[in-house]
Amino acid sequence: xxxxxxxxxxxxxxxxxxxxxxxxxxxxxxxxxxxxxxxxxxxxxxxxxxxxxxxxxxxxxxxxxxxxxxxxxxxxxxxxxxxxxxxxxxxxxxxxxxxxxxxxxxxxxxxxxxxxxxxxxxxxxxxxxxxxxxxxxxxxxxxxxxxxxxxxxxxxxxxxxxxxxxxxxxxxxxxxxxxxxxxxxxxxxxxxxxxxxxxxxxxxxxxxxxxxxxxxxxxxx
Amino acid sequence: xxxxxxxxxxxxxxxxxxxxxxxxxxxxxxxxxxxxxxxxxxxxxxxxxxxxxxxxxxxxxxxxxxxxxxxxxxxxxxxxxxxxxxxxxxxxxxxxxxxxxxxxxxxxxxxxxxxxxxxxxxxxxxxxxxxxxxxxxxxxxxxxxxxxxxxxxxxxxxxxxxxxxxxxxxxxxxxxxxxxxxxxxxxxxxxxxxxxxxxxxxxxxxxxxxxxxxxxxxxxxxxxxxxxxxxxxxxxxxxxxxxxxxxxxxxxxxxxxxxxxxxxxxxxxxxxxxxxxxxxxxxxxxxxxxxxxxxxxxxxxxxxxxxxxxxxxxxxxxxxxxxxxxxxxxxx
Numbered sequence: 172x173x174x175x176x177x178x179x180x181x182x183x184x185x186x187x188x189x190x191x192x193x194x195x196x197x198x199x200x201x202x203x204x205x206x207x208x209x210x211x212x213x214x215x216x217x218x219x220x221x222x223x224x225x226x227x228x229x230x231x232x233x234x235x236x237x238x239x240x241x242x243x244x245x246x247x248x249x250x251x252x253x254x255x256x257x258x259x260x261x262x263x264x265x266x267x268x269x270x271x272x273x274x275x276x277x278x279x280x281x282x283x284x285x286x287x288x289x290x291x292x293x294x295x296x297x298x299x300x301x302x303x304x305x306x307x308x309x310x311x312x313x314x315x316x317x318x319x320x321x322x323x324x325x326x327x328x329x330x331x332x333x334x335x336x337x338x339x340x341x342x343x344x345x346x347x348x349x350x351x352x353x354x355x356x357x358x359x360x361x362x363x364x365x366x367x368x369x370x371x372x373x374x375x376x377x378x379x380x381x382x383x384x385x386x387x388x389x390x391x392x
Numbered sequence: 393x394x395x396x397x398x399x400x401x402x403x404x405x406x407x408x409x410x411x412x413x414x415x416x417x418x419x420x421x422x423x424x425x426x427x428x429x430x431x432x433x434x435x436x437x438x439x440x441x442x443x444x445x446x447x448x449x450x451x452x453x454x455x456x457x458x459x460x461x462x463x464x465x466x467x468x469x470x471x472x473x474x475x476x477x478x479x480x481x482x483x484x485x486x487x488x489x490x491x492x493x494x495x496x497x498x499x500x501x502x503x504x505x506x507x508x509x510x511x512x513x514x515x516x517x518x519x520x521x522x523x524x525x526x527x528x529x530x531x532x533x534x535x536x537x538x539x540x541x542x543x544x545x546x547x548x549x550x551x552x553x554x555x556x557x558x559x560x561x562x563x564x565x566x567x568x569x570x571x572x573x574x575x576x577x578x579x580x581x582x583x584x585x586x587x588x589x590x591x592x593x594x595x596x597x598x599x600x601x602x603x604x605x606x607x608x609x610x611x612x613x614x615x616x617x618x619x620x621x622x623x624x625x626x627x628x629x630x631x632x633x634x635x636x637x638x639x640x641x642x643x644x645x646x647x648x649x650x651x652x653x654x655x656x657x658x659x660x661x662x663x664x665x666x667x668x669x670x671x672x673x674x675x676x677x678x679x680x681x682x683x684x685x686x687x688x689x690x691x692x693x694x695x696x697x698x699x700x701x702x703x704x705x706x707x708x709x710x711x712x713x714x715x716x717x718x719x720x721x722x723x724x
Binding site for chain 1: 634635638639640641642643644645648716717718720721
């Protein structure tokens with residue numbers, strides 16, 4: 172099963188005449204079925220790392236490998252296909268499409284991948300049941316609480332059963348009770364061989380356990 | 393929804409202006425046809441039967457009738473005039489023989505048979521039984537016609553030839569033109585034959601400047617409509633930049649997003665065009681002038697709207713292509 176390996180990863184870009192280097196020689200590895208918590212203050216490179224892991228951003232140097240896929244060397248349609256089939260992303264701001272129902276939001280990645288409506292609909296219904304929102308399938312995001320929206324977003328990230336889950340500050344916009352529900356859901360995802368990487372500076376997420384990588388100090392514990 | 397409403401309104405206004413422009417042609421053709429002839433005979437050198445008050449002796453009609461190809465001929469006297477009794481109403485006055493060429497079929501009442509009787513187009517706002525004053529005389533409205541107007545809604549008024557001769561030629565037995573059924577196959581010195589096409593052009597000529605202005609306005613309004621449709625679609629695409637980024641982060645191909653935008657633009661334009669057709673027909677009833685929506689316009693509008701919508705979606709499509717999926721990360 173795929174493991175995640177990051178070697179000598181550097182990302183740099185110019186801004187206002189200065190060179191910004193959010194990641195500089197970063198290294199990390201995660202075996203199949205593991206959880207990695209990326210810790211560190213804002214600006215420490217957590218989101219940049221997630222972008223690189225998702226093949227959205229190209230690193231300036233270094234390599235990322237997921238199983239036998241050399242993620243850092245993917246180009247064009249290979250990157251799109253990698254994201255479509257291998258990665259599930261949970262965003263900080265939920266990023267649900269307001270005009271679509273909860274079920275349609277969950278179905279969207281499958282439909283974009285060419286799966287038929289009936290198949291996508293059945294899969295979405297199953298996942299919404301799994302996140303305890305089967306009864307809200309026809310509601311639009313504006314009719315759901317923040318916690319419910321994030322659970323829909325988690326269902327959407329899982330809809331194509333990806334082996335790599337990336338979550339960016341999944342509890343940032345949730346209140347105390349909502350956080351508990353979402354953490355319980357994330358804990359339930361750590362089964363099988365899936366690798367999950369969560370970027371957070373919320374100490375409550377530490378309760379999930381797993382490998383902690385402090386990007387502020389560039390150390391893995 | 394707001395986008396559909398905005399595009400509908402601008403398309404409806406564009407359609408109304410086009411309808412007003414086409415209405416001038418329809419009105420002119422309808423009025424010339426209402427007079428019942430195939431051609432007109434006027435004095436040589438005169439531009440046409442409607443815009444110049446040139447005097448022909450009434451008995452020239454017999455000369456015209458003797459020409460080969462002429463089946464029937466009747467004299468008319470026509471001139472722009474005004475009903476003086478309140479409300480003052482501009483009219484296009486036509487004097488013709490009862491049941492002769494130049495006297496249209498009425499939609500209510502009957503044709504004038506005696507002096508002091510008149511038929512008015514319904515747009516004059518009078519009804520059968522009303523009495524109107526014109527040129528110092530009074531006329532009883534004995535009948536109404538519909539759709540016989542000139543110059544963007546000026547109603548026609550029909551009286552007996554004798555009354556018109558009194559008003560225009562101080563009682564002289566003269567005419568301004570001879571309406572002819574059939575096509576004269578010979579000419580007579582001092583007379584010109586004006587076919588229906590030239591007669592329509594003559595009737596429409598006083599509006600030449602207005603028509604040029606309307607054509608220009610219509611052209612620019614179509615450009616404005618295109619700009620508005622394009623802007624609405626572009627702003628819509630801008631608002632959805634994050635949505636595009638999310639879909640791209642999930643592995644949606646940029647061209648699939650472009651395809652979605654094009655389909656949306658297509659649906660938006662088609663819905664707006666359909667609503668604009670309905671709205672313009674409702675608004676047309678508020679206009680005093682003839683607003684005509686020929687089949688050509690009805691086919692053209694959806695095609696133009698769809699073309700404009702598709703072109704407008706290109707700006708949004710460009711946005712969908714260039715948006716960085718990394719922007720899906722971060723806070724709201």
